Each structure stands twice: as structure tokens, then as C-alpha cells.
Amino acid sequence: MKTRPLGTTDLHVSEICLGTMTWGTQNTEAEAFAQMDYALGAGVTFWDTAEMYPTNPVKLETMGDSERMIGRYFAQRPTVRNSVVLASKITGPGRYKLREESNITPTTLAQALEASLERLNTDYLDLYQLHWPNRGNYHWSGHWHYAGVGSAIVQQKTERIEADLLAILETLDGFVKAGKIRHWGLSNDSSWGTMKYLQLAEKHGLAKPVSIQNEFNLTCRLFEPDLAEVSLREKVGLLAWSPLAGGFLSGKYYGGTRPAGSRAALAGYSGGQRHTPQAQAAVDAYTDLARVHGLEMSQMAIAFTLAMPFTTSSIIGATTMEQLKSNISAADLTLSAEVLAGIAAIHKQYPMPY
Numbered sequence: 001m002k003t004r005p006l007g008t009t010d011l012h013v014s015e016i017c018l019g020t021m022t023w024g025t026q027n028t029e030a031e032a033f034a035q036m037d038y039a040l041g042a043g044v045t046f047w048d049t050a051e052m053y054p055t056n057p058v059k060l061e062t063m064g065d066s067e068r069m070i071g072r073y074f075a076q077r078p079t080v081r082n083s084v085v086l087a088s089k090i091t092g093p094g095r096y097k098l099r100e101e102s103n104i105t106p107t108t109l110a111q112a113l114e115a116s117l118e119r120l121n122t123d124y125l126d127l128y129q130l131h132w133p134n135r136g137n138y139h140w141s142g143h144w145h146y147a148g149v150g151s152a153i154v155q156q157k158t159e160r161i162e163a164d165l166l167a168i169l170e171t172l173d174g175f176v177k178a179g180k181i182r183h184w185g186l187s188n189d190s191s192w193g194t195m196k197y198l199q200l201a202e203k204h205g206l207a208k209p210v211s212i213q214n215e216f217n218l219t220c221r222l223f224e225p226d227l228a229e230v231s232l233r234e235k236v237g238l239l240a241w242s243p244l245a246g247g248f249l250s251g252k253y254y255g256g257t258r259p260a261g262s263r264a265a266l267a268g269y270s271g272g273q274r275h276t277p278q279a280q281a282a283v284d285a286y287t288d289l290a291r292v293h294g295l296e297m298s299q300m301a302i303a304f305t306l307a308m309p310f311t312t313s314s315i316i317g318a319t320t321m322e323q324l325k326s327n328i329s330a331a332d333l334t335l336s337a338e339v340l341a342g343i344a345a346i347h348k349q350y351p352m353p354y
Contacts, residue, residue, distance in 0.1 A: 025057070086125055302327060
């Protein structure tokens with residue numbers, strides 16, 4: 001397994017990152033342990049979790065269970081922790097209310113980090129991420145109205161937002177100095193948010209963000225072109241979440257099929273915004289392309305994210321060992337010029353399918 005530098009840090013992370021959001025709902029603890037064992041053996045030493053995991057569905061009573069499983073794994077295998085680059089996230093505002101104050105503030109950061117460290121059975125995190133910004137985000141199909149005329153985002157005062165960001169920066173810098181986190185990163189943020197954090201960190205001599213975890217896959221390429229340039233020039237590498245578009249690019253949904261037990265068939269599934277007629281047509285076209293070239297659809301999709309120069313790591317998730325092994329093997333696949341040309345042609349036909 002190849003590794004890539006994490007921003008400007010001295011850390012190198014595996015090209016494939018082990019996602020954990022199914023552990024506790026779609027996966028049992030025994031299955032999670034088996035996934036961690038296999039991932040380590042395959043050289044996948046970069047693991048990503050969050051205080052709100054598991055998902056599908058997100059429930060207050062299960063929040064934190066994915067972190068707890070990792071913590072129990074470390075307790076049983078105490079020598080493993082220092083071999084893993086471990087990332088987690090504070091949730092931020094939204095419908096997932098973990099604390100009375102849901103915004104990311106110095107107080108909620110301290111509360112969330114301490115709780116995550118306890119659940120994870122560790123005294124430090126290699127990467128701590130802001131799951132989504134206080135001011136809102138354009139993911140989960142929010143781009144159709146984000147920052148448009150009359151939207152909430154343009155009505156927020158820039159001075160107030162900057163004060164908010166500086167308070168967050170100062171708190172995260174304190175965590176770094178205290179040894180509780182090594183580095184920090186963004187998630188579901190924008191070009192403006194990323195650059196503003198970088199500017200404020202430079203101005204005040206504070207720790208800068210080293211990564212940004214946004215959705216990026218064949219059917220969601222909002223990261224291009226603006227954030228891609230920010231990522232490359234400022235060395236804030238992309239950690240691509242949902243490289244399979246919530247499983248939509250796995251090949252199993254071809255022609256509108258919804259297999260029993262799949263994520264799309266689950267009650268309470270929150271990723272249905274991807275399942276539009278245009279997206280189905282795009283997915284079928286990409287699947288046909290993969291078949292023509294004798295490729296597994298899921299591997300082609302993951303390999304595409306890794307082929308981008310701004311990608312640091314692609315975060316995979318799996319509910320079966322068969323899926324996990326296939327997804328990890330995507331790191332060994334180099335897409336030919338012919339395949340990339342086919343992808344470009346389909347992208348022009350379906351540039352924004354959901």
C-alpha cells in the first residue's frame with residue numbers, strides 16, 4: 001500500500017483510508033475487528049471515524065459506538081495504536097444534536113475531543129476534523145441553493161464569522177500544543193472557508209488545516225475546479241469521502257436494482273438525494289464503461305479518486321469482507337488513458353446528476 005504526505009506534515013497516510021461509519025449499525029463489533037485486522041495486514045493504516053458514527057441511520061443512542069469499537073480494539077491490541085494514523089471529527093450544527101450547544105465553539109471542541117479520546121482509548125488523535133462548518137455547507141445536494149441570493153449563508157456577517165473561526169483556530173492550536181492532537185483538518189467546507197482559515201492561521205501564528213474531507217466521486221465532482229486549486233497550491237489534501245457515492249457506484253444498483261440489505265434499501269437511509277434519474281443514468285454509463293474494460297465498477301470508481309493530483313487518501317467503507325478486500329485492492333489499479341477518456345465523456349454528459 002502506497003502512502004502520501006498529509007499536507008505539509010511529517011505524517012504519511014495510506015492511499016486508502018478505512019472508514020468506520022457502518023460499525024454499530026450495519027456491522028457488528030466482531031465484523032469491525034475483522035475489518036481492522038485485515039486493513040492493517042493490507043497496509044491500510046489510516047483510519048477515519050467521528051463522534052456521531054455509526055450512520056445508516058444516525059441515532060442518538062448509537063452515536064459514539066464506532067469510536068468505542070476502535071477503543072476496545074486498541075485495548076485488546078495495545079501495540080497497534082502507534083501504527084495507526086487515527087482521525088476523528090466533532091459534529092457541528094445540524095440535526096444530530098449531541099450537546100445542548102451544537103455549534104463548534106472552544107467549549108464544545110474541548111467537550112467533544114475529551115469524549116472521543118475516552119471512547120477511542122487513546123490520549124491523542126493524529127488528525128482532528130471539523131465535520132461541517134457552523135455557517136452551513138453545500139453537501140448532501142445543498143449546492144442547489146448554497147450562497148444564492150437570499151440564502152442564509154450570504155446574510156451572515158463576515159466579521160462575526162471570522163471571529164468564530166479565530167476562536168476555533170486558537171482552541172485547536174492549544175490542543176496541538178498540549179499534545180492531544182497532532183494536526184487538524186476541515187470537512188465539508190468551501191474554498192472561502194479553507195482560505196479564511198489559512199489566512200487567519202498565518203496571521204496569528206496558529207496551526208493550519210492540513211486536509212479537507214469532502215465528497216468526491218464520479219457523480220459528485222464539486223471539489224473541482226476551485227477547491228482543487230486551493231488543495232494543490234496550499235497543500236491541504238483531499239480526503240475523499242464516499243468515493244462510491246454511498247454504494248451507488250458499486251455496480252449493484254445497475255438499472256435501478258435495490259438489493260435487499262443494501263444501504264439504499266435500509267429504512268431511514270439518508271443518502272437518497274443521490275438517487276435521481278440522472279444519477280441512475282450516469283451510474284449505468286460508468287458501469288458499462290467498467291465492463292467494456294474488464295474492470296470492477298467499485299475499483300474503477302475508487303481508482304479515479306486516487307488518480308486526482310489533489311487527493312491524499314480515499315475513504316472506503318464496507319459491510320462485508322468481500323467488499324473491503326475489493327475496495328482496498330483498488331489502490332493497485334491504474335486507469336488507462338482510454339478509461340479516463342471514457343470517464344471524461346460521461347462526465348460531460350452528466351456533469352451534476354444530483
